[in-house]
Amino acid sequence: xxxxxxxxxxxxxxxxxxxxxxxxxxxxxxxxxxxxxxxxxxxxxxxxxxxxxxxxxxxxxxxxxxxxxxxxxxxxxxxxxxxxxxxxxxxxxxxxxxxxxxxxxxxxxxxxxxxxxxxxxxxxxxxxxxxxxxxxxxxxxxxxxxxxxxxxxxxxxxxxxxxxxxxxxxxxxxxxxxxxxxxxxxxxxxxxxxxxxxxxxxxxxxxxxxxxxxxxxxxxxxxxxxxxxxxxxxxxxxxxxxxxxxxxxxxxxxxxxxxxxxxxxxxxxxxxxxxxxxxxxxxxxxxx
Ligand code: SAH
Numbered sequence: 001x002x003x004x005x006x007x008x009x010x011x012x013x014x015x016x017x018x019x020x021x022x023x024x025x026x027x028x029x030x031x032x033x034x035x036x037x038x039x040x041x042x043x044x045x046x047x048x049x050x051x052x053x054x055x056x057x058x059x060x061x062x063x064x065x066x067x068x069x070x071x072x073x074x075x076x077x078x079x080x081x082x083x084x085x086x087x088x089x090x091x092x093x094x095x096x097x098x099x100x101x102x103x104x105x106x107x108x109x110x111x112x113x114x115x116x117x118x119x120x121x122x123x124x125x126x127x128x129x130x131x132x133x134x135x136x137x138x139x140x141x142x143x144x145x146x147x148x149x150x151x152x153x154x155x156x157x158x159x160x161x162x163x164x165x166x167x168x169x170x171x172x173x174x175x176x177x178x179x180x181x182x183x184x185x186x187x188x189x190x191x192x193x194x195x196x197x198x199x200x201x202x203x204x205x206x207x208x209x210x211x212x213x214x215x216x217x218x219x220x221x222x223x224x225x226x227x228x229x230x231x232x233x234x235x236x237x238x239x240x241x242x243x244x245x246x247x248x249x250x251x252x253x254x255x256x257x258x259x260x261x262x263x264x265x266x267x268x269x270x271x272x273x274x275x276x277x278x279x280x281x282x283x284x285x286x287x288x
Pocket of ligand 1: 037038062110113114115116117118192193194195221222225248249250
């Protein structure tokens, strides 16, 4: 049944905002919101309310355009991927300030969570400098929600008590200046964003620092979209698997990847048989 988007926008979303007592989107404000990793269902109620209330929406490449169908205001693409004329960060920040000063309700909509490798902090600081009132609306980040759609829990008590989120792309375009040996030793699970370009170097550094080449790893491309593709491999084979993977992609290295054998709930929908003991622990202690 096709929903009437106008009806959904004006009535259902208005009722939702009222029922949940969501804050009003005031004129002259900027809201920086996360749209989630891809599946439009993963946006928050506050994010939906913002889309339906905004006068203008500046959105990024990774935002699912279906969400923009619920917009009342103008939608302006401010991404960095399509074509060569990518919007400059300073221009985006200036645009947010000038539109807010004109009294518009300005929504800056980003993929995933705005404060996770998304420059949301930089844009919010520009607003703070210009004395523009703003609100941050968190979102489901790809490194957590994307893995969940691949059936890989980002933490699990039998595999990892910690997780480290890493960007594979430094501010200058090269490898970020991290103590890779410390990263390798410090966390049983590593989740990498923007790592397609430098994965060969990263995997080599991790192995050099003592991580096993046969440690489980996975690449989740187009996570949470219908076209999501998951490659399960090992740390040693990660560079090769990366060459066959499309962007955007999330990388995960760690024993928690093994849990996918039991938790690939999307695979199960098309007949995959799940292994209820994916770690081969045969633990009965909790079974009582
Ligand atoms: N703020 C975003 C991350 C922006 S950086 C968030 O919280 O998710 C962009 C990187 O995020 C991509 O290079 C990729 O590593 C990851 N990413 C974002 N969406 C993704 C998706 N649907 N599937 C896989 N990776 C994704």
